[in-house]
Amino acid sequence: MKTADIMRLKRNFEVTFQLIDGQAYLLKQNIVFKLNDIGVEYWRLLDGKHSVSDIVQELTERYLLPAEKLQSDVQSFFNSMLEHGMASPAEKRSMQPVG
């Protein structure tokens, strides 16, 4: 397994997920990403707990998609989110909220 596969990303707080008339968008200042259905799932799973491999595993089972295709798709999504500052590598937090 490559390092990239086990990397975990966390959504950046300054990015807003917004549903407008059933279409999902990510908004960050002047950057807008339009998300398709599976993109929404990727974004939801950028919670700092799921690696590329975890996401591939979860979505392969749920959507019955080929793992290889999904792997490259999720990796591209990770790269794109990192490149545009939409997400950051997950770190341990000291002030954990309830629940």
Add this chain to the structure above:
Amino acid sequence: METPDVQTIFNNFKIDKRELLNMVSVEEGDLAYISGSIVEGFGNPYSDLDIFVIKKTIENVEAQFIKDDFRIRIIVINNTRFDVEYHPMDKVLRYVSLTQQFNPTSHEEMDRLNLDIIDFLHRLRIAIPIYGEQQLKSLQSAISLENLCACLKNWQMRTYNSNLMDCKGMLDINDLDTCVSWARQTLCNAVDVCLAVNLDTNPSEKWRFRKLERLLGKNSSIYQNYQTYLLKQVPEYQKKEYIEEILTFASDLVLNSQLQTWR
């Protein structure tokens, strides 16, 4: 937190319904109702009672306050002051119709269905009739709850996004005290998004804890975190981390609230 019945409300205010109807000059064809925090079940001993009268025309209504499209008459019953709002029926019908036609992608329509109108429609939606029960029921059922909440959610998202950007700017220049207070405000806006997505039409900030309790319960993690983040004392050295935590929690709340209704 139950809605009290109309007789209990009138008894508490020592109001006789017939005397009230007489004092507010209700005539055949008019609609009169009570609304507000008491009717919604959020009242306290100092809450006032909102009384509304909807008439075909309000031009001849004698009132102390005369605005463009409504009037307010002050009446006193048993040493208690009541502000009675008079609105014309065509305006109320236009407001209701705005909810039916609302297109969530149109900013123009969002501006037409502004927060004042949403507040008016919220009070209409939860109102208890005192005259013209059937007419009130027809108006209440004609309000598109789904569109009203979609519009309210858009307003709350607009405020959330704007305040979030301010927080980012404050963080960038290290204005931490301002940012702590504004991050809390941004969290409040995230809670408002959550409430609107869950069909709470009350746009008032006053009852946020009560509304959240009604929706999720005091023991829910969202309620508990909201309370903790809002009331917590933060030492200087932890402020930056706290701001990021609170905004991350707010961002997750906005995401998860919207995902509830997605697909």
